[in-house]
Each structure stands twice: as C-alpha cells, then as structure tokens.
Amino acid sequence: MATGVHSLAPEVGQTPIIVNGEIPAVNGGNGHSHPTPTTKSDFKVGEFAIDEDRPIRVAVIGAGYSGIIAGIRLPQRLKNVELVIYEKLGGVGGTWFANRYPGLACDIPAHSYQLTFEPNPHWSAFYAPGPEIRQYLEGVVEKYKLMRYIKLNHEMTTAKWNADTGKWNLTVIGPEGEFEDNVDFVMNCVGGLSRWDWPDIEGLENFKGKRVHSAQWDLQKEGDKEPWEGKNVAVIGVGSSAIQIVPAIHYKAAKVVNFVRGKTWIAAPFASSEIQIRNPGGDTHHFTEAEMREFEDPEYYADFRHRLEDELNAVHGATQRGHPIQAAAVQIFKEAMIKKLEKKPWIAEHLVPTFPVACRRLTPGPGYLEALCADNVDFVPKHIKRITETGIETVDGQHLDFDIIVCATGYDTTFRPRHPVIGTGGVNLQDKWKDHPVTYLTMAVDGFPNWFYSLGPNSAVGSGSLLVLMEREIEYIIKIIGKAQKERLKSIEVKKEAVDDFDEYLDTYFQQTVYSQKCRSWYKMGKEEGRVAGLWPGSTLHALLAFKNPRWEDFNYEPLETKKNRFYWLGNGWTVAERDGLVGERAWYLNEIDYPPVPK
Missing domain, CATH: 3.50.50.60 (FAD/NAD(P)-binding domain)
Structure with a gap:
C-alpha cells in the first residue's frame, strides 16, 4: 500500500475483518504469532533519536603520524566526540620531531610515506630528508586545524580503568602540573620506536x-x-x-x-625501477624542478604513486623462506x-x-x-x-x-608500556606483556576495555606501505568507537579466546618466514631468536583486507544503561532530521544510491 501501512488478509484480494481490534483466528489459530503478554513491561524507550549518538570523550596518546590521522578522521567520522591529543614532546610529528641527527631521511620512497589523502608533489628527493617530513606533518596539522585538540608537552603517566563508570582515569603531567582526565576511549598512537635508552656499556x-x-x-x-x-x-x-x-x-x-x-x-633501493628511470645506476635521486612541476599534474602524479606502491607491494615473497x-x-x-x-x-x-x-x-x-x-x-x-x-x-x-x-643503538622494542596501564581486576599491562605483547589483530588487548592501539605490537610490515596500514587501523578503531557510541555501550572488550587465537596464528605464521631465522632484530624485541613482536603476519595488502570490517563476534559488550532490552539504542522512533525539522535532510538516502552495473 502506498501509505506503507500493511494489512493481513485471509485471502488474496479480501480485506480482513477486525473484531474488537483483533484479526479473528484462521484455521484454528488465534491470529497472533506470539501470545499476548499477561504482564506489562517496565521498559521505556530511550528519550533520544536513533542517530543522536551519545557524547563521548576520546584521548589520543601521541601526535605522530597515527595521532594526526586520528585527529583528522575521528571528528570526520563521528559526531558528539570531545577529542584531546596528548603529546609529550614540544612539537608534532612523533619520531620525525624527536629525531634530528645528521643524515636523517625516510628509508622508503617519500611518495609512499605520506597520507593517501594528502599527496605532496614537492618532495625534494626519492628518500625525503627528515626535516621535510616534519614540515609535511606540520602542514597537515595546520590544514586540518588539529592544534585545537593537541596538547604539547603533556605526558600520560598512568592509566586506570574504572569499571563502574566505564571510563579510563588518566594521569597527565604538563606545564600546568599534574592533573587527571577521565575519558571513554583511549587510542594509543605512541608507536614502537619512541623510547630510547643508553646502551649498557661499562663506563x-x-x-x-x-x-x-x-x-x-x-x-x-x-x-x-x-x-x-x-x-x-x-x-x-x-x-x-x-x-x-x-x-x-x-x-x-x-x-x-x-x-x-x-x-x-x-x-638495493626500494621501488628501484622508478629511480633507474631518472638516475640510471644510482641508489637515490633528487627531483628536479621540472619533475616536481610534472607531479603537480594530478593525473600524472596519481599514476606515478600507483606504479611506485605497486612495485613496493610486489616483494612480499622475499619474506618467505x-x-x-x-x-x-x-x-x-x-x-x-x-x-x-x-x-x-x-x-x-x-x-x-x-x-636471509x-x-x-x-x-x-x-x-x-x-x-x-x-x-x-x-x-x-x-x-x-x-x-x-x-x-x-x-x-x-x-x-x-x-x-x-x-x-646509534636503537630503542626499547619490547612494547611494554613505560607507565602503568591498569585494566580490569587491577592487571597492569606492564606485567601482562612482561614476556612478549599479546594482542588482537595488533589493536586490542583482553582485560583492557575501550583501549586500542595504532601501530602497536605486530603492526609494522616487512614490505609495502606502512602509512596506509596506519590509516586502516585508525578507521577500524573508529568503527568500534562508533558502535559503542550509537548502541550506548559502556565498554567494548576483545574476548580472551580471540586474543589467544591470534597469538597462535602469529606463532604459526612466522615459522614459514625469514624472520624465524637467527638474526638480532627489533622485530624480535632486540633478540637473535624468539618471538616476532614487531611485524604483521602477512603483507601490507593482507593487513588492509584483515582490517576492512570488524568481527563483532570477537568482542564482549557491556551496556551503558541498566536496560535489559538490547534495542534500547533504537531510541524514541525518530531521527534527528525529522524531530528537528531539518529541511532538505529528510531524504538523505537519495544521496547514497548505489547504482548496480547493468550487464551488457
């Protein structure tokens, strides 16, 4: 029916007869698919529209690449989010702000070490100098006005989960002294190569x-x-x-x-064919003014980037024994x-x-x-x-x-937090990761609800672009936060059995790779043999597909409200556009039409 109101007819073409507001029984039935309730429920629908997401506060730790991506995407993807980004250093860029040594440069092609949505056609060299990368990141922060969220010279020193409130209690030290911040979610974007120590050498x-x-x-x-x-x-x-x-x-x-x-x-240089085209026999290349002008052509530049990353993603076989x-x-x-x-x-x-x-x-x-x-x-x-x-x-x-x-002796690559992170039951992540870190798809840990990592343990890659992996990790985490927001969940926590299964997968996968051979590497937390804690178990492309959609069945959920009805999140039956009379926004589905291809 055009009105969208449907009736039940005993026969095609006939109008049902209504008796005392009910359809009479047909063939001995009572006209109901479920018995009439005998007691009245005390459940009440929520006093909010279905798309009126609950307000939440999110803390991002670190303003390097991952933290910057989070600062851009969180406000873009989610509504009603109060965001703060704590950065312990005096500037943005993470490792690219901290490191200032002579010769500092990117060790993969610069055009693959940039955000997919923020192309830079002006890199001076195939392996861009560190100061250029820092300048690029500062430009991204300025463009997206991220300093309104970022607090420089602020270091998180303690994090403690409060099961009653469903919040993380953070202790932060900044120029104003020590203070506490209570947040609904934490995105840890510190990275594995951010903590250094002097080598243990006598004298x-x-x-x-x-x-x-x-x-x-x-x-x-x-x-x-x-x-x-x-x-x-x-x-x-x-x-x-x-x-x-x-x-x-x-x-x-x-x-x-x-x-x-x-x-x-x-x-040998990564994506070397692109170097050889411009500098035959060379190990690197500094772009000319003419080449950079060519890169300003969006079509030409997009094709160049595609060729570059296609070649980078072609060498995964080198990691296999x-x-x-x-x-x-x-x-x-x-x-x-x-x-x-x-x-x-x-x-x-x-x-x-x-x-190998x-x-x-x-x-x-x-x-x-x-x-x-x-x-x-x-x-x-x-x-x-x-x-x-x-x-x-x-x-x-x-x-x-x-x-x-x-x-030049490297970093602490154990991934153990430098400061206490206390989850459910008083468990300290420092103790849980004493031997080696255990995660779910590199991003979540059982016993630590609403706490997620970008570029955490097992997030780096042996080949391919790392930046696109960071972007997809952030998007994955945002989907989880969005689910908690929309469905009014107090907490989302990965199941222990899911963590254990991923741990088993990691161990089994790496046995077939060159990483299992004897060599001292930060991939293995600085050891010659043992656990591979630094790398994703597969290629970059493999990781991107793994992060495409969350497996919701791998998580436990606790509702924010003490409501027994799982559909409380449906609200009062309204959408914001209808309730508030937002003219022009009540036919949004016409802007999301997916036109199917017509077979020839």
Whole structure:
C-alpha cells in the first residue's frame, strides 16, 4: 500500500475483518504469532533519536603520524566526540620531531610515506630528508586545524580503568602540573620506536667528551661550523640511524670509526625501477624542478604513486623462506655490497650476513658503504669492552681516543608500556606483556576495555606501505568507537579466546618466514631468536583486507544503561532530521544510491 501501512488478509484480494481490534483466528489459530503478554513491561524507550549518538570523550596518546590521522578522521567520522591529543614532546610529528641527527631521511620512497589523502608533489628527493617530513606533518596539522585538540608537552603517566563508570582515569603531567582526565576511549598512537635508552656499556657515563644518542641529538653548531667538524667521532651501531649518520658526517670529521658487532643487509633501493628511470645506476635521486612541476599534474602524479606502491607491494615473497624472490635478493644484495666495498674488501667478510634478506630491518643506506671505504673512516667489527674518559676500549685491549661518541643503538622494542596501564581486576599491562605483547589483530588487548592501539605490537610490515596500514587501523578503531557510541555501550572488550587465537596464528605464521631465522632484530624485541613482536603476519595488502570490517563476534559488550532490552539504542522512533525539522535532510538516502552495473 502506498501509505506503507500493511494489512493481513485471509485471502488474496479480501480485506480482513477486525473484531474488537483483533484479526479473528484462521484455521484454528488465534491470529497472533506470539501470545499476548499477561504482564506489562517496565521498559521505556530511550528519550533520544536513533542517530543522536551519545557524547563521548576520546584521548589520543601521541601526535605522530597515527595521532594526526586520528585527529583528522575521528571528528570526520563521528559526531558528539570531545577529542584531546596528548603529546609529550614540544612539537608534532612523533619520531620525525624527536629525531634530528645528521643524515636523517625516510628509508622508503617519500611518495609512499605520506597520507593517501594528502599527496605532496614537492618532495625534494626519492628518500625525503627528515626535516621535510616534519614540515609535511606540520602542514597537515595546520590544514586540518588539529592544534585545537593537541596538547604539547603533556605526558600520560598512568592509566586506570574504572569499571563502574566505564571510563579510563588518566594521569597527565604538563606545564600546568599534574592533573587527571577521565575519558571513554583511549587510542594509543605512541608507536614502537619512541623510547630510547643508553646502551649498557661499562663506563659510558665517565666519558669526558661529548656523547649523544641518535634519538636525542643535541649537538649544536658552533657558528657555521658543524659540531663534528675536524673531530674524531665514534659511531656505535649498524642500524638504520648509524647507516645514515656515517655518510652524513664523515666529510667534515677528522676521523669516523664505526663500531659494529653484527651484520646487516644494505638493500638495493626500494621501488628501484622508478629511480633507474631518472638516475640510471644510482641508489637515490633528487627531483628536479621540472619533475616536481610534472607531479603537480594530478593525473600524472596519481599514476606515478600507483606504479611506485605497486612495485613496493610486489616483494612480499622475499619474506618467505625458500621463495625465489628471497634467493634472488640475497644474490643481488650480496653482489652489490661486495662491489661497493672493493676498496676495503675485508669489511664485506664482517658485514655481509649469512642470514636471509629481511630477517632484520632493511635499509637502502645510500652512501653508507662508500663512506666506509673513505680514507678517514674505519670499520671496527669488535665488541666494546668499556668506555673510558677519553675513548673506547675493545675486548682485545685496543683503545681509541674520541672527541664525540654517537650511540646509534636503537630503542626499547619490547612494547611494554613505560607507565602503568591498569585494566580490569587491577592487571597492569606492564606485567601482562612482561614476556612478549599479546594482542588482537595488533589493536586490542583482553582485560583492557575501550583501549586500542595504532601501530602497536605486530603492526609494522616487512614490505609495502606502512602509512596506509596506519590509516586502516585508525578507521577500524573508529568503527568500534562508533558502535559503542550509537548502541550506548559502556565498554567494548576483545574476548580472551580471540586474543589467544591470534597469538597462535602469529606463532604459526612466522615459522614459514625469514624472520624465524637467527638474526638480532627489533622485530624480535632486540633478540637473535624468539618471538616476532614487531611485524604483521602477512603483507601490507593482507593487513588492509584483515582490517576492512570488524568481527563483532570477537568482542564482549557491556551496556551503558541498566536496560535489559538490547534495542534500547533504537531510541524514541525518530531521527534527528525529522524531530528537528531539518529541511532538505529528510531524504538523505537519495544521496547514497548505489547504482548496480547493468550487464551488457
């Protein structure tokens, strides 16, 4: 019927006869599908429209890439959200604000290390310098006016779940002192490479020269003179930071000595075909003004980005044991390293690994091997016994004097929170993750309702774009928060059995990968063997599909109201547009038509 009111007729074409407001029984029935209630329910519908989502407060911890994405997408996707972003540093950008060491640069193509919805056609180089990435992030924050949410120099020091109120009680220290904040949801966007420590080397504190950690670079110029100019500098480590620092400083230093205790693969450039088109035979490329003008053509730029990421996502096979791509990578990388070390071939014997490519984090390291071959650079593959007031003594008794010691020795990669996070029953996440972190799809933990991670344990990838994965994690979490908001839930908590199953999947999956081989890596929390806690169990594309839609059956829910009826969230039968008489907004479904393709 045109009015949308339907009647029940005993036969087609006949109008039902109504007796005392009821349809009489047909063929012995009583005309009802359910018996008439004998007692009146005390349930009352909610005094709100179905799309009048309850107000909630969300705290985001960290203003790096993930926190910035959350700051953009949360207000876009959800209504009635009060948002605060706590950042312990004095600026936005996370690791790109904290790290200031010489040579700092992106180790994947810059055009793949940007937000999918915020393309930047003006990167100066294939591997963009750190200051450019920081400037890019600051520009995104300014464009989307995120400083209205961000509180700089504010560090969360304690988080405690209140089961009665369904809120997280946060303790925060800022310029105004210590205060508490009660929020409905927490999105932890700190990341796994944000906490650094000095290496455990005897006598480090006794050194009378200048010592600096790559993650807290505080060496200042003396006028126009670099602080390492004409100085003897020790660089401890062979991770991504050391590989960038050595070639950046050796030109002006009197002497650079790189102390290396392990081996590492120096990768061929990622998405190298795009480099070879512009710089045949090169390891990197600096874009010309003409090339950047070409990138300003949206169609051309979109095609370039698509080719770039298609190539990045083509090498997942290199992470699998026995895969042809893995075998080819070993041969190609080994030949390239040996060739670049021709001037000092003995270095290759100590640096070229016997473990598979990608077992530890790969970095292209443009210029690193060439720097090791410079006359003023020494490579010392010996363990350090101790640090003295004037320099470094190795285990064989050799002592070298230095003006500056650079500790490029990495981060705390255990993922254990630095501050207490207390969930249900008083369980501290620091204790729960004492041996290794356990999560559900990297984002949730049982016993910690309304607490979610972006770029948490097992979120990094061995190949492909990390930024798009962060974006999808944020979208996934927002869907969960939106469900709690719309359905008026006090809490959403992942089931323990779901966490256990994902944990089992992780362990089983990584046995088939190169990450299970013996090599020291932050992927395995700094150990040579053991649990892989840093990487997603699959490719980037695999992760994107896994994050597409939440599996609601893997969560437990507690309602906000003490109502027994699961449909309380339906409200009073109205929508906001109808109730408030919003002209033009009462036919919104016509703006969401999905036109099906017509077969030819």
